[in-house]
Amino acid sequence: MSDVIVVGAGPTGLMLACELALAGVTVQLIDRSPERSDASRAAGMNARTMEILDQRGMLEAFAAAGRPMAAGHFSGIALDTALLPTRRPYTLAIMQVDTERVLEDFATRLGVGVQWSTELTGIEQDDTGVTVTTDGVAGPALHQARYVVGCDGGRSAVRRLIGIEFDGADAQFVTLLGDVEMEHPPAERTFLQRRDAGTVTVLPFGALSGDTWARVMVTEYRSPVANSGEVTIDGLRRVLQSVAGTDYGIHTPRWLSRFADASRQATRYRDGRVLLAGDAAHIHPPLGGQGMNIGMQDAVNLGWKLAAVLRGVADEALLDSYHAERHPVAARVLTNTRAQTALLDEGENVTAMRQTFERLLSVDAANEQVGAEISGLDVCYQEGDHPLVGRRVPDGDIMVGARPRRVYELLHPARPVLLTFDMLMGDEADANLSDHVVRVAADSVVRRWRLPVIGWVPLPAALLIRPDGHVAWVSRDGSTDGLRRAAARIGAAGQL
Structure with missing residues (x-):
């Protein structure tokens, strides 16, 4: 099993x-x-x-x-x-x-x-x-x-x-997609351009691997929504001609598909x-x-x-x-x-x-x-008494001992992390947290971090970080109030 x-x-x-x-x-x-x-x-x-x-x-x-x-x-x-x-x-x-x-x-x-x-x-x-x-x-x-x-x-x-x-x-539109070679690629950037009959996009994805093919996506406003039959190169040419006024000389398809907007x-x-x-x-x-x-x-x-x-x-x-x-x-x-x-x-x-x-x-x-x-940077899972609670922790530069580190390096083992700044938690942390929690005492020259949309927030005295990088608990003043409750919610509490 x-x-x-x-x-x-x-x-x-x-x-x-x-x-x-x-x-x-x-x-x-x-x-x-x-x-x-x-x-x-x-x-x-x-x-x-x-x-x-x-x-x-x-x-x-x-x-x-x-x-x-x-x-x-x-x-x-x-x-x-x-x-x-x-x-x-x-x-x-x-x-x-x-x-x-x-x-x-x-x-x-x-x-x-x-x-x-x-x-x-x-x-x-x-x-x-x-x-x-x-x-x-x-x-x-x-x-x-x-x-x-x-x-x-x-x-x-x-x-x-x-x-x-x-x-x-349900879907309102169907978009045809083709990874194709092009004899006459557009001279200018063509990304989600609205035309009278629909929208067209041309992306040079082949360049990522040194190839010449491009991805073409085209939506015809008045096309039927039903997904029936295979997409063909001729069908893609027809819709491109209708929407963009040209088929760009597409040929040699690598992949043809369609998707809807359901x-x-x-x-x-x-x-x-x-x-x-x-x-x-x-x-x-x-x-x-x-x-x-x-x-x-x-x-x-x-x-x-x-x-x-x-x-x-x-x-x-x-x-x-x-x-x-x-x-x-x-x-x-x-x-x-x-x-x-x-x-x-x-x-x-x-x-x-x-x-x-x-x-x-x-x-x-x-x-x-x-x-x-x-x-996805502004996702917040819970509200707390500090703006960091529930949000993803910034990847701050810190010093652990004499070694420069980044906060995200502490999360490599996919375990909860108790990160403290300028304070000792010692016995209190041991009483509240399981052995599975990584404990890191650090220093930081920077005394504030910037969060998307929220702006600058003060660096807390300590924070408990979930394995997915979101903050479960923050101490503003060095107290451990609420630490055990937060640890219990994420399976990181010690034995009583």
Whole structure:
């Protein structure tokens, strides 16, 4: 029996498998596909995803496979992400296939391999565990685990079999996509350009690997919404000609596909011992490049909680906080992507709205507000008596002994961290915290940190940081009031 069966080996499932394996949890990772696809729907990492990878010491491998780009936008209206208070105020342009390859390398090193050609066909659970039925190369099989997590996409078999509703709005538009060679590429930047008949985007993604192909995406306002039949190069040419007035001389397709702008979200992310993450829990238009990122961030939120419960250091109620924390985050993404879709529609009224948004986003405060939301940097899971509580901890420069360190380096082992400045907690910390908590006494020349949207906040005397980098507790004055309660909530309290 495995501790956890993860269904789906895309970015969300792979990230979750890495998090669980790092915490010593046994993982079985299955996927219905015969092998990893060489197609890449997503093509960029936002600032918060880069931060969580940095927190695990994994970022360098992804950075080597991608390229930093100033690519922030809201419905094609540029955002100046350089204003955001993070070490990574940009988008890392990296194809999803490369993201998956690097994640799978990490998972393999942690002892988790992908079982391909393994389709989930049934789930049964009781108070002690979950039994899943699969159909694979060797035929039907039964597998047992203490928990199952569905990371198997928008048409999730896990969600369907467990009976979780997927509420939301039906698609209004369908976008055709082609990774193609072009004889006559556009001379100017073509990114989410509104034309009379629709929108068109041309992105030179092939340049990331030294190739010449580009990704073309085109939406025709009055095209039928039904997804029927395969996308063909001739069909893509026809729609491009209708919308852009040219087909750019496209040829030699590497990948042709379509996607719709439906917005749906699971009504609950947990049903007993079965949980959902990534596209299995939420789908939305791909505007702002948020889909893959929010899925990987789901995985990091869930991974440490599931590991704490499995190790017996946290009550199972901790798993309920996964839905409580991540469902509102995805709901907000569904809202902002629908707003972005509305700003791409046809008509003079929409043109007027876009002009208004362009003026608003030229104001630094508005730009930062929207940029922080799109990048996931402003997520707050709880309100506290200090602005840091519930928010992701900044990656401050600190001194530990005589050694310069960064805060995120302390999170590499995926354990809670008690970070203190200019104070001794000694016996009090030992009484309140489990041995699993990393205790670090540090100094900092900087006496304040800047949070997105919030602004500058004073450096606290001490803070308890969750394994996912969010702050669980802060001491303003060196007292330990509330430390034990906060530690108990995250499975980090000591024995009485």
